[in-house]
Amino acid sequence: MAGRGGYAEVYKGVLSDGQCVAVKRLAKGKPSEQKEKEFLTELGIQGHVCHPNTSYLLGCCVENGLYLVFEFCANGTLASALHGKSGKILEWPVRYKIAVGVARGLQYLHMFCRHRIIHRDIKASNVLLGDDFEPQISDFGLAKWLPKQWTHHSVIPIEGTFGYLAPEYFMHGIVDEKTDIFAFGVLLLEIITGRRPIDWSKLSLLQWAKPLLEAGQVTELADPNLGDDYDKDQLKRMVAVASRCIMRPAMWRPSMAEVLHFLSSDDCLTEPEKWNIPEDEVDDMDDCTLMFSESCSP
Secondary structure, three states: OOEEOOOEEEEEEEOOOOOEEEEEEEOEOEOHHHHHHHHHHHHHHHOOOOOOOEOOEEEEEOOOOOEEEEEOOOOOEHHHHHHOOOOOOOOHHHHHHHHHHHHHHHHHHHHHOOOEEEOOOOOHHHEEEOOOOOEEEOOOOOOEEEOOOOOOEEOOOOOOOOOOOOHHHHHHOEEOHHHHHHHHHHHHHHHHHOOOOOOOOOOOHHHHHHHHHHHOOHHHHOOHHHOOOOOHHHHHHHHHHHHHHOOOOHHHOOOHHHHHHHHHOOOOOOOHHHHOOOHHHHHHHHHHHHHHHHHOOO
8 A cells, every 4th residue: 555545545556568556546434425426526627637747647447446547656745755754854955846846736727727626635645746756736536626707616514634724715615726825825834844734742833833924034934854955045935925825815815826936936035025924914814723723623
């Protein structure tokens, strides 16, 4: 077994031509109707996406179970690279490459697909890493199509992963591009800091990061395992983007096009203070992170 999720198991396999594949089997534990719905959703959406930063579906099987077959990613998930027990430190250039790659993948889903796709479960364990650590967004079981004429979906029940959920989704079931953008902001902080979004023994990532973001203490956010081995300009860019993406009002969050431009441009940060969280928004974010932490308490 190569990995296990909430309701799926992933196995490594080898095709007759020698190609390594990842076989995702929807595991027992969910009602069959719900499993079939998620299987068909993922199959339908994966069959319509084709981008270097999204996982590539090779095929499927419905005999003796529900199976999806993908290209195998040798370096596992971003979660295992950041939080695994191997002792290896994910170097800064690789972290930045992953951040930009995920941004490209999300921009593609939000802007360049035939119909807009909202992933709804952006998190480190759903980012696969290829041979060259090029990231691929995976697991489209919760994804939603968003027709052009619609501004948002209203979804019940609320599904996803605590620590990454946008407040308007968590509280009201509102799903649009800004849902993914909030989760991407949390993911950026996770890449920067090396901390999990929710850790029962510590403050949540957003609670811990908030005072540092508010004070502009950018270098204090860097993963201590990196020492001083990181690009300070890139760090500032990632922190600036993250601070905008995690704002409670969705209207304050940038689009993925804006995020990608800011992360990939060579423009100087002439006014980094404009990316700081406005004082009147700090309390809102604090309330939001406290709400998540209380909801996730064991």
